[in-house]
Amino acid sequence: MRNSEIAAYFNELADLLEIQGANPFRIRAYRNGARTLESTKVELTRMVEEDFDLTELPGIGDDLAEKIVAIVQTGELKQLTELREKVPTGVVDMLRIPGIGPKKVHTFYYELKIDTLEHLKQAAEAGELAKIKGFGKKTEQAIIEGIDSLDLTNLRFYLAEAKTYADEICDDLRKLKSVKQAEVAGSCRRRKETVGDLDLLVTSSDSGEAMDALANHSLVTKVLARGDTKQRVRLTNGIELDLRVVPDESYGAALLYFTGSKEHNIVLRRRAQDRDLKLNEYGLFQGDKLVAGKTEEEVYKTLDLVWVPPELRENWLEFGFEEAGQMPELVELEDIKGDLHMHTTASDGTASIEEMAEAAKKQGLKYIAITDHSKRVTMANGLDGKRLLKHWEEIDRVNEATKGIDILKGIECDILEDGTLDLEDDVLKEGDWVIAVLHYGLKQPRKQIMKRLMTAIQNPYVHMIGHPTGRLILKRPGADIDMDEFLQAAADHGTLVEINAHFSRLDLNEVHAAAAKEKGIPIVINTDAHSPEGFNVRQYGIYQARRAGLTKDDIANTRTWAQMKKLMK
Numbered sequence: 001m002r003n004s005e006i007a008a009y010f011n012e013l014a015d016l017l018e019i020q021g022a023n024p025f026r027i028r029a030y031r032n033g034a035r036t037l038e039s040t041k042v043e044l045t046r047m048v049e050e051d052f053d054l055t056e057l058p059g060i061g062d063d064l065a066e067k068i069v070a071i072v073q074t075g076e077l078k079q080l081t082e083l084r085e086k087v088p089t090g091v092v093d094m095l096r097i098p099g100i101g102p103k104k105v106h107t108f109y110y111e112l113k114i115d116t117l118e119h120l121k122q123a124a125e126a127g128e129l130a131k132i133k134g135f136g137k138k139t140e141q142a143i144i145e146g147i148d149s150l151d152l153t154n155l156r157f158y159l160a161e162a163k164t165y166a167d168e169i170c171d172d173l174r175k176l177k178s179v180k181q182a183e184v185a186g187s188c189r190r191r192k193e194t195v196g197d198l199d200l201l202v203t204s205s206d207s208g209e210a211m212d213a214l215a216n217h218s219l220v221t222k223v224l225a226r227g228d229t230k231q232r233v234r235l236t237n238g239i240e241l242d243l244r245v246v247p248d249e250s251y252g253a254a255l256l257y258f259t260g261s262k263e264h265n266i267v268l269r270r271r272a273q274d275r276d277l278k279l280n281e282y283g284l285f286q287g288d289k290l291v292a293g294k295t296e297e298e299v300y301k302t303l304d305l306v307w308v309p310p311e312l313r314e315n316w317l318e319f320g321f322e323e324a325g326q327m328p329e330l331v332e333l334e335d336i337k338g339d340l341h342m343h344t345t346a347s348d349g350t351a352s353i354e355e356m357a358e359a360a361k362k363q364g365l366k367y368i369a370i371t372d373h374s375k376r377v378t379m380a381n382g383l384d385g386k387r388l389l390k391h392w393e394e395i396d397r398v399n400e401a402t403k404g405i406d407i408l409k410g411i412e413c414d415i416l417e418d419g420t421l422d423l424e425d426d427v428l429k430e431g432d433w434v435i436a437v438l439h440y441g442l443k444q445p446r447k448q449i450m451k452r453l454m455t456a457i458q459n460p461y462v463h464m465i466g467h468p469t470g471r472l473i474l475k476r477p478g479a480d481i482d483m484d485e486f487l488q489a490a491a492d493h494g495t496l497v498e499i500n501a502h503f504s505r506l507d508l509n510e511v512h513a514a515a516a517k518e519k520g521i522p523i524v525i526n527t528d529a530h531s532p533e534g535f536n537v538r539q540y541g542i543y544q545a546r547r548a549g550l551t552k553d554d555i556a557n558t559r560t561w562a563q564m565k566k567l568m569k
């Protein structure tokens with residue numbers, strides 16, 4: 001435990017005490033103590049282990065010293081745990097509003113009984129805050145703007161990051177004796193592109209053990225709230241996680257409930273009502289009698305439904321599949337045989353052709369296309385026609401010498417701003433696999449963007465449009481594309497489209513990927529790897545395809561290269 005983490009306990013303690021209206025001297029003592037700890041160079045954990053007398057440090061008296069020892073030895077501060085139970089999380093959240101301190105929060109909570117940011121904003125908008133002494137219209141406006149600026153809904157994380165953290169914690173909780181089952185739920189289980197917060201579900205004979213283990217986990221920096229069966233913590237990367245401990249007989253119902261989506265759940269609850277049943281996180285009930293709840297399958301079955309893969313639980317495609325009596329067998333990672341988008345040191349990759357081929361083999365792939373950048377991407381040392389033809393000779397040589405995988409001659413060719421391709425047809429036609437992409441001028445008007453895409457789609461040597469919109473999730477929107485026109489043209493000219501598997505691209509998105517399937521366009525899932533580790537994003541492309549309801553057949557590179565060529569122009 002770092003000193004700053006110990007200090008955080010005292011700062012939180014001071015905040016909570018002040019919200020409660022405790023003695024100002026005590027509050028100040030904790031704040032000063034926290035400051036002292038933050039500036040102490042010696043590691044406190046070690047000092048405690050070595051039995052050093054902490055009261056020798058300036059600003060640390062008996063009370064603080066005792067508390068530091070407790071924190072280091074147990075990871076807990078009893079007084080803080082008790083205070084957290086008394087002050088709702090929503091009230092503590094108010095401290096995040098710029099210019100709002102514990103004193104004002106005290107007034108909101110104890111005088112106005114406001115306990116969430118949402119209600120606080122509503123009260124400010126209704127002019128209720130200006131009625132109390134010391135608050136004016138200006139403060140109200142500042143509070144409204146302050147809450148908006150927290151941008152709570154937009155604080156989201158890439159699936160890849162959220163899932164990595166959640167999986168590690170989940171695996172560790174599973175190792176506990178008292179824990180029978182543990183599963184990640186929420187948007188992470190549905191494999192959404194981004195995750196707001198993590199939801200973790202465990203069944204356990206001893207909820208305390210699971211919660212203690214979570215509180216002490218190396219990825220957890222702070223316990224935000226703790227009840228008998230619920231705990232909310234903050235992880236080292238800032239994402240928050242809700243843990244829920246449920247009895248074994250409710251596991252399926254709870255997993256269903258906390259996986260969501262809310263919209264999917266609403267439909268399920270309505271179906272339950274139609275059958276005179278009641279569905280909640282504890283089970284499916286007939287009166288007081290539990291009729292299903294141990295597994296998700298059981299609950300679905302009682303509602304006359306087949307189990308729905310979590311990726312489809314958005315009240316979008318799944319109930320149509322149910323009605324038609326055909327829940328699709330969604331594509332799986334193991335189905336993928338080739339990867340047709342990657343880079344080497346010839347442009348901006350970090351590994352050689354051989355190294356990429358070896359790494360691909362380890363992933364179980366049977367063929368890859370090396371697709372370095374074309375010359376327009378000067379930053380990435382893009383290839384001109386002459387260098388590309390040489391590079392392709394080299395690829396042929398390496399391919400000859402490499403067993404167990406086919407290495408294809410590819411290129412990621414830029415579609416220039418003026419609507420022409422970065423390389424001549426005479427060059428492109430020598431390759432096995434040509435990707436065309438938009439990199440520059442993404443903000444051009446729709447008309448020009450469409451003109452560029454049409455050039456590429458209609459080119460007889462272009463096999464696929466890579467990351468069609470060029471968006472970067474959480475960073476920038478994609479180009480303004482008439483998606484229907486784009487996909488229709490691709491279908492008409494036999495040009496394939498990509499789901500780029502990189503977690504910041506996932507381009508096409510699930511709605512457009514489903515539309516591509518509708519038009520009968522084979523979709524290619526590629527990693528766009530720039531290093532051997534780059535192949536690790538393969539799974540995210542699969543999740544995106546699954547969320548679009550796509551099966552093995554819908555994905556072109558689940559075929560062998562020989563079979564796949566039949567789908568290409």
Ligand code: DGT
Pocket residue numbers: 185186187188192194195196197198199257258259260261262265266
């Ligand atoms: P997120 O965290 O914004 O990425 O999205 P979710 O889907 O993980 O949402 P979250 O964390 O608020 O809630 C987790 C699940 O719990 C959600 O998918 C469905 C369920 N849930 C939460 N609140 C409600 C609710 O008010 N009604 C229903 N039916 N389900 C809810």
Ligand code: CA
Pocket residue numbers: 186187188196197198199
């Ligand atoms: Ca969530």
Ligand code: CA
Pocket residue numbers: 186197198199242
């Ligand atoms: Ca949640």
